[in-house]
Amino acid sequence: xxxxxxxxxxxxxxxxxxxxxxxxxxxxxxxxxxxxxxxxxxxxxxxxxxxxxxxxxxxxxxxxxxxxxxxxxxxxxxxxxxxxxxxxxxxxxxxxxxxxxxxxxxxxxxxxxxxxxxxxxxxxxxxxxxxxxxxxxxxxxxxxxxxxxxxxxxxxxxxxxxxxxxxxxxxxxxxxxxxxxxxxxxxxxxxxxxxxxxxxxxxxxxxxxxxxxxxxxxxxxxxxxxxxxxxxxxxxxxxxxxxxxxxxx
Amino acid sequence: xxxxxxxxxxxxxxxxxxxxxxxxxxxxxxxxxxxxxxxxxxxxxxxxxxxxxxxxxxxxxxxxxxxxxxxxxxxxxxxxxxx
Ligand SMILES: Cc1cc2nc3c(=O)[nH]c(=O)nc-3n(C[C@H](O)[C@H](O)[C@H](O)COP(=O)(O)OP(=O)(O)OC[C@H]3O[C@@H](n4cnc5c(N)ncnc54)[C@H](O)[C@@H]3O)c2cc1C
Ligand SMILES: [Zn+2]
Numbered sequence: 001x002x003x004x005x006x007x008x009x010x011x012x013x014x015x016x017x018x019x020x021x022x023x024x025x026x027x028x029x030x031x032x033x034x035x036x037x038x039x040x041x042x043x044x045x046x047x048x049x050x051x052x053x054x055x056x057x058x059x060x061x062x063x064x065x066x067x068x069x070x071x072x073x074x075x076x077x078x079x080x081x082x083x084x085x086x087x088x089x090x091x092x093x094x095x096x097x098x099x100x101x102x103x104x105x106x107x108x109x110x111x112x113x114x115x116x117x118x119x120x121x122x123x124x125x126x127x128x129x130x131x132x133x134x135x136x137x138x139x140x141x142x143x144x145x146x147x148x149x150x151x152x153x154x155x156x157x158x159x160x161x162x163x164x165x166x167x168x169x170x171x172x173x174x175x176x177x178x179x180x181x182x183x184x185x186x187x188x189x190x191x192x193x194x195x196x197x198x199x200x201x202x203x204x205x206x207x208x209x210x211x212x213x214x215x216x217x218x219x220x221x222x223x224x225x226x227x228x229x230x231x232x233x234x235x236x237x238x239x240x241x242x243x244x245x246x247x248x249x
Numbered sequence: 250x251x252x253x254x255x256x257x258x259x260x261x262x263x264x265x266x267x268x269x270x271x272x273x274x275x276x277x278x279x280x281x282x283x284x285x286x287x288x289x290x291x292x293x294x295x296x297x298x299x300x301x302x303x304x305x306x307x308x309x310x311x312x313x314x315x316x317x318x319x320x321x322x323x324x325x326x327x328x329x330x331x332x
Contacts, residue, residue: 010263047260061257107259108269109287221252243288247251 010103012049017098018073023161027127028091029065029077034102039068042134043111043216043244046076046104050086060086063131063218063244064105065162067138077161079127081248110216110244114144118214121206122150123197123227125219127246129161132216136166140173147175151205153197153223156185179205197223202230209235214242221245255289255300261312262286265321265330278324279307 015034023029044064051057066075080091094100112120112135120139122132129152139148154160157180166178181201182194207213215236217227224243232238255271262270271287282304289300289309297313297320311322314332321328 009267010260045256045259061260103260103264106263106269107256107271107287109271109285110256243254244256245252245254247253 010106012101012103014099015074015102017094017096017100019096020094023077024159026080026091026159027077027161028080029075030090030094030100032074032076032100032102034074037074038105039070040064040074040105041108041111041113042067042138043131044105044107044134045131046074046102046106048076048086048090049101049103050089051101058086061106063134065130065133065137067134067141069141077127077130077133110218110242112138112214112216114138114142114146116214117146119147119207119211120149121213121215122148123153123202123206123215123217123219123231124150125153125197125223125227126155126159127161128217128219128223128244131218131244133162135216136169136173136176139176140169145175147177149177149179149206151179151181151197151201153181153183153219155183157182157187177205197227197230199230199234202227203234206231206234209237212237212240215240216242216244218244219246220248222249250292250295253291253293255285255287255291257291257293258286258289258298258300258310258312261298261319264332265319265328275302275309277302277305277307277309280305 015032017030018033019031021029045061047061049059062076065077078087078090081087124132169176170178181197183196184194186194217224224245228241228243231241259271273286274283276283288303290303291300300310301308313320319330
């Protein structure tokens with residue numbers, strides 16, 4: 001399927017996995033060397049395509065975890081689903097040096113634009129942290145002044161991606177707050193028992209609706225639905241609550 | 250079947266329209282609800298992808314990959330686009 005690349009038209013291309021990094025026992029970052037990457041906005045994703053020798057192919061979307069300073073590699077982080085078709089291959093089999101087929105950057109709605117002068121609330125469930133991390137990294141690099149609050153729901157402390165970097169950024173990036181919600185096991189000494197994200201969490205750790213923040217909610221479908229419903233019930237304008245569903249329950 | 254949203258259509262639509270369509274606004278022919286394409290409810294793989302109005306559930310768009318082309322149906326209009 002050879003096709004001259006038309007300007008502006010999205011085409012599949014080969015990228016090389018230049019390195020891999022374990023983020024948690026079940027999530028891995030692939031560092032991708034993509035020959036003609038045009039750059040991306042925080043929140044965009046790429047599509048990845050795997051093709052077997054018999055021609056069977058499977059396609060999935062992965063958010064871009066890295067920001068874009070003008071060049072450099074592009075990173076994606078994949079959460080393994082044990083019964084999944086594609087994710088176990090990306091987390092367990094792919095190695096540095098392998099080639100994969102992808103197209104991107106993709107999406108223009110679920111993106112944070114640094115020119116937007118309002119506070120930002122980020123709400124992540126599990127792997128939903130990935131595009132939000134790109135926003136946090138972009139903000140940090142630009143030293144942007146919009147205050148960011150991240151509410152990050154994970155099963156246990158070990159399941160938090162980018163934990164060290166988030167800790168460092170909370171110390172070094174003024175105006176960035178991070179609040180964790182643990183659904184199965186909280187760290188020792190944590191003041192609350194494990195629970196799911198609820199009205200109280202979003203009310204106490206989000207921004208008040210009168211601040212008219214930009215809100216980005218991302219994660220498994222059911223998580224996104226719950227969080228977005230609560231935010232709208234708390235008085236946030238549905239038009240300012242941007243959501244991205246990763247599928248699953 | 251997995252439930253996603255219009256963000257997941259971005260790549261397939263960008264191949265056809267040569268630009269991002271997730272920020273484009275739709276108006277539902279059934280209930281007149283308007284919103285960004287990113288907010289459509291998407292079921293996949295159905296065969297292919299079915300995108301419905303988040304308010305009334307009407308089917309607004311279908312996208313099916315065949316061997317060499319993509320079939321895109323918007324309302325009652327069908328476009329067959331070679332890949
Ligand atoms: C725009 C977009 C961006 C995405 N970005 C990322 C990302 O950055 N990192 C990432 O890890 N994933 C991301 N995903 C999800 C990803 O595309 C795949 O769906 C995921 O990796 C599962 O693929 P699989 O082939 O392993 O599982 P499949 O074989 O497709 O599914 C296996 C089972 O898991 C269920 N399932 C599917 N997705 C999920 C989920 N997210 N959570 C729980 N259960 C699920 C299915 O319903 C099914 O029962 C994104 C999805 C979209 C639409
Ligand atoms: Zn409708």
